[in-house]
Amino acid sequence: MKKMNFIDLFAGAGGLSEGFVKAGFEPIAHVEMDAHACKTLETRNYYYSLKKANKLQVYYDYLLGNISHKDLSESVLNRLDNVINASIGDDNTSIFNRIDELTKGREVDLIIGGPPCQAYSVVGRHRINKLEADDPRNLLYRQYARFLKKYNPKVFVFENVLGILSAEEGRYFNNIKVYFRTLGYELESRVLNTSDYGVLQNRKRVIIIGWKKGSDFSYPELIAESNPYTVADILEDLAYLKPGDQNNITNYASDTNEYLEKSAIRNGADFVTQHVARTHNDRDLEIYKIAIDKWLNNRERLKYGDLPERLKTHKNQNSFVDRFKVVDINSYSHTVLAHIAKDGHYYIYPSTEQVRSLSVREAARIQSFPDDYYFEGGRSAAFKQIGNAVPPLMALKIAEEIKGSL
Incomplete structure (x- = not known):
């Protein structure tokens, strides 16, 4: 069977991507503005390439400090440079061009990611007293939507903090739903706690999942699991x-x-x-x-x-x-x-x-x-990368259920 693929937007250190890769999806591209996080994503790509080639000792040598990052990258045959260090904004032409090179004519199955959430967080709003109407972070969902419009994936996953539901008395969240639906997607949102999916942390997040109108896809049943560990x-x-x-x-x-x-x-x-x-x-x-x-x-x-x-x-x-x-x-x-x-x-x-x-x-x-x-x-x-990340174990559960539905 063809391996399903995805584009990872606002990728951070790759927590969401890690779950999808472990579920068997193939990353086409990771787009992230932070240079340190991009290098983390590159290093993780090398890990998976060396694991596939049964050469993990090379990766361990890098972790042990025996070889440099340059040596690590050069040890990977047929290296795919799919990490795009760029800021998603009004002009995404260069990002689109690079992704087009990486897709090589393939259809995109999924787009995943979570725009920076500081503008929606309760703490962030406390510090500035109100959600600034001209804060560009408030409109990053529109940038996310541009990628949906261009690549037309079967499914998308959009992750954010709980504050997105209440920001400006729900106006921003309603705008998101309306805007995505105008692009031809049905969508549903749920609040998930990572502790229900194997993570030893109480961390509630809004997970929006959307799918093309007319398909028989629906929001997967993410059943909470017993987690007796501490x-x-x-x-x-x-x-x-x-x-x-x-x-x-x-x-x-x-x-x-x-x-x-x-x-x-x-x-x-x-x-x-x-x-x-x-x-x-x-x-x-x-x-x-x-x-x-x-x-x-x-x-x-x-x-x-x-x-x-x-x-x-x-x-x-x-x-x-x-x-x-x-x-x-x-x-x-x-x-x-x-x-x-x-x-x-x-x-x-x-x-x-x-x-x-x-x-x-x-x-x-x-x-x-x-x-x-x-x-x-x-x-x-x-x-910083760890604190901003989606926990990979929860991402894995989401990815497995989406894969089963597709």
Whole structure:
């Protein structure tokens, strides 16, 4: 059978794409404006090419630092350069031209992606008080629609934050539905929580799925699954870290477990990369200790106003009072956001034995990325990519159901 294909818009680090690739879809092109994320996508492409050629040791050599990224790319035969580092906007001619070269006359089966969501997020609207009518991010759905109009896919998947439903009292979301329908698509939206699909994180997102009018396709039945695992299953096999530890390569501290096997987070290599911790000053470490003690012993969240005066640095004690938050080791994590790239206060490691914030690898695991997924650009860039990503395990479930329906 012909392998179904897709174009990935606003691709980020490739979380949504990863799910579709694992479900058996072939990526035609990834379009992304962030250079670090594009390099991450390229590296992941090389992983799949080398895996297909039974040459994964070359990829592992790159992760271990034995060869350069240039050496890695040159080791891939018949390399397909399908990552387009460009900003989707009013003039997409160069992007269209490159995609046309990559399609080689093939029909496009799917378009997937989620435009940047800051303009729709509740936090984003709080900061600017209202959704600016002239904010260009509000109209990125129209740019997404231009790709639908040009490539006419059978199905599209559009992911975004819950705030898109309520922005401007629902006007923007209604505009999206009306606009997509004028292009010949039926569509339906649902709010999905990633914890229902194997991800150890409470992360609710709006998933719009559209299909050509007149087809017998319908929104797939995404049945919530039992998820008895906890964040403890993610953390237990990773090495002890002190704040500031920058050992990019570490050995696993223990054997694998049922969740790591079932989720394929541990999937072959006998080492783990990017288990690195940011440095914290003494004041923050003291605050972390207080927050950890409250949470582990009393299941109480630290309120900023309750801190001793000597530890306070903000005069505003009414907004963002929970700016210090410990990850729940006995359940699912709270939502991982791109803000984790700025500081780790909202993602404190849940143990008095390791007083620090989450490592890059721990955050990636909470997002369900496999351990052999490498995020390019350094620690801050990696955190940003991880926080913005669609969890691959949820993407896999969506992709499998769409594949079954098609």
